[in-house]
Amino acid sequence: MDGNLSFVRVGDVGSVWDDLLDIYRECWAHKLHLPHYAPEAFGERLRRHAAEPGWEAVVAYDSGEPIGYIYANRLTGADDRWWCRTRSEPEPTVAGVSTVAVKEMMVRRRWRGQGIARGLHDVLLARRPEIQASLMVNPLNQDGRVQARYVSWGYRAVGTAQSRRRRRF
Template sequence: MTADGIALRHSTVIDDVWSTLIEVYADVRADQLHLPHYSVERFGEQLARHASDPGWEVVIGYDAEEPVGFAYASTLTPDDRWWRRMATPLPDGCTETSTVAVKEIMLRKPWRGQGIALLIHDELLRDRPEEQVSLLVNALNGDGKVKALYESWGYEAISTQQQPPVDGPVLTAMLRRTHLQPEAASSVEKL
């Protein structure tokens, strides 16, 4: 199967997609669910908090009626805790530039390596009005492959954050323009 057969559905209503997001999360994180930071309960708490943020939106990819993955995002304000948690000073003007934060990207294993994560990501950002997009990644995930993938999508590391509570991982904060120029988009890796 290829990314061509994937249907993309948007939602801004968490109640309509809650069970689908939990199902995909539990499948993707199956080998980590025993860890407190990655439990389904912790994800549910995080999801409820994120879904109440301004500009929250999710895109879910479906192969026929099977949910294969999702990405969701929300708008950041200049004083958002997203920025306040950074371990090092941010680039000049960073927090004053309108920003959308991609807070979660999940893709089930059978659909990986086909460009579907990028398809979902790009669809999520396609009509966003914000000038830049930020995300956080555990640089250890996939032995560094996930961070490298985001770098191939045009993201650059700008800082790190210790995720609360104290059992949370240290994440790399990344940033790029929301809408890449055509020449930059043509060099994006489609894993």
């Protein structure tokens, strides 16, 4: 990693909106023509997520250039929409515990493979008050390499998201 790398924690989406959108556009350039991946759809999801309790982001910069981000929010309990869409129903020792849900994490292609994603993840979780973290991943993403990376970071499968083929960790 470059010596000019910095990680910035933010609680105000407006202050990093353009940076997040620029990173998103580059990472999903090959799919922006699809409705779910359109920048407008991402903007709607980002606005909704940023309004949820405990929303926070960490943005990575290399010499001031935005290169990656992660954002998450606090789940409101076992009846949170996050857990209600999970099949099989998570154990109370999972869904009933204070949890931060990682909603998005991306690193621009040029900076991948340098530990930036892990750095974003660790910086975000280092000051979160929740007891555990949860995220969702498509087990087929990058031929299973993304899921394997999360497992190596200490995550374990706790269910499958209803109406999606994604595993909750």
